[in-house]
Amino acid sequence: KAKESGKNNYQFYAEGMNASAVNFLLLENDLRRAIEQDQLTLFYQPQFDLQTDSLVGMEALVRWQHPERGLVSPAHFIPLAEETGLIVQLSEWVLRRACEQQKTWLKSGRYAGKVAVNLSPRQFRQANFPERVAEILADTGLPATHLELEITESSAMEHASETINMMNVLNQMGISLAIDDFGTGYSSLAYLKRFPIHKLKIDRSFICDVATNQNDAAIAKSIINLAHNMSLNVVAEGVEYDNQAKWLRERGCDQVQGFFYAKPMSAEQIEQHLVHGGFESDNNVVHLELA
Numbered sequence: 001k002a003k004e005s006g007k008n009n010y011q012f013y014a015e016g017m018n019a020s021a022v023n024f025l026l027l028e029n030d031l032r033r034a035i036e037q038d039q040l041t042l043f044y045q046p047q048f049d050l051q052t053d054s055l056v057g058m059e060a061l062v063r064w065q066h067p068e069r070g071l072v073s074p075a076h077f078i079p080l081a082e083e084t085g086l087i088v089q090l091s092e093w094v095l096r097r098a099c100e101q102q103k104t105w106l107k108s109g110r111y112a113g114k115v116a117v118n119l120s121p122r123q124f125r126q127a128n129f130p131e132r133v134a135e136i137l138a139d140t141g142l143p144a145t146h147l148e149l150e151i152t153e154s155s156a157m158e159h160a161s162e163t164i165n166m167m168n169v170l171n172q173m174g175i176s177l178a179i180d181d182f183g184t185g186y187s188s189l190a191y192l193k194r195f196p197i198h199k200l201k202i203d204r205s206f207i208c209d210v211a212t213n214q215n216d217a218a219i220a221k222s223i224i225n226l227a228h229n230m231s232l233n234v235v236a237e238g239v240e241y242d243n244q245a246k247w248l249r250e251r252g253c254d255q256v257q258g259f260f261y262a263k264p265m266s267a268e269q270i271e272q273h274l275v276h277g278g279f280e281s282d283n284n285v286v287h288l289e290l291a
């Protein structure tokens with residue numbers, strides 16, 4: 001009976017309505033069980049250098065393989081995990097799994113880029129977070145230089161001075177830091193210059209119409225210039241069409257991530273691409289088809 005109502009309540013939540021306290025507890029149990037019973041899985045989305053088309057990184061994106069609902073998007077359960085505090089446990093699992101996988105790829109000699117992992121604000125405010133990361137790196141044997149951590153602009157800015165302290169420690173460990181969804185938060189440039197970061201990721205909302213909308217183009221161009229003037233790399237997210245890629249390449253954007261190049265995929269799928277000649281030939285096929 002409880003299971004049945006749990007399922008209904010899940011749908012209730014997924015439709016974007018406010019969950020009652022009871023629903024919330026049921027969902028929390030569902031998610032707790034998901035973590036314990038290995039129902040979570042990581043997908044990886046490749047990132048490419050725009051000038052050379054070479055694979056430079058992959059972003060790890062969590063999925064919930066729900067026994068009844070199939071693959072559930074993180075957009076549905078990350079907010080719940082944040083509110084219940086389960087995010088800390090979930091994020092540790094993600095970080096460990098991503099580091100293990102990256103270490104395996106490094107060992108095979110097939111891929112030598114970085115793996116990027118999303119951080120939740122709550123996790124980032126844990127005082128012992130750098131120690132937890134160091135432990136995971138030591139356990140998995142992954143060199144820190146192959147790990148990138150992403151934090152959204154809005155959560156970085158919300159607790160800016162704590163963020164700076166935390167980032168300094170992580171930076172000293174050799175980890176790369178990226179600001180995610182850049183342009184959607186309320187950035188203070190005074191703080192931005194104090195973050196020891198390596199990368200800005202231009203939010204997908206500005207990329208969508210970048211080749212056709214003057215305002216989006218102006219914003220994207222400004223972010224590219226800002227990043228370069230601060231000696232940062234800049235990545236465009238959500239590149240879905242050839243004309244967006246072309247526009248970004250012509251303006252000197254460093255990297256791209258998006259469905260035009262590759263969708264997020266399972267480790268097995270990534271593996272197949274790495275074994276069978278990489279991703280570049282794939283892109284050529286797409287370009288030829290569009291030409």
Ligand code: C2E
Binds near residue numbers: 045091239257258259
């Ligand atoms: P994000 O970090 O900004 O990740 C990019 C999202 O954009 C991913 O959605 C990805 O699938 C999607 N995307 C990539 N390219 C394209 C494109 O060309 N077109 C479109 N329409 N979408 C594209 P996803 O995987 O559903 O993740 C959504 C968000 O959930 C992420 O946004 C991130 O904030 C959060 N998230 C995912 N995994 C984790 C995690 O392990 N921990 C934490 N704390 N948050 C996570």
Ligand code: MG
Binds near residue numbers: 059
């Ligand atoms: Mg991200």
Ligand code: MG
Binds near residue numbers: 180201237
């Ligand atoms: Mg993003």
Ligand code: MG
Binds near residue numbers: 181
């Ligand atoms: Mg986003």
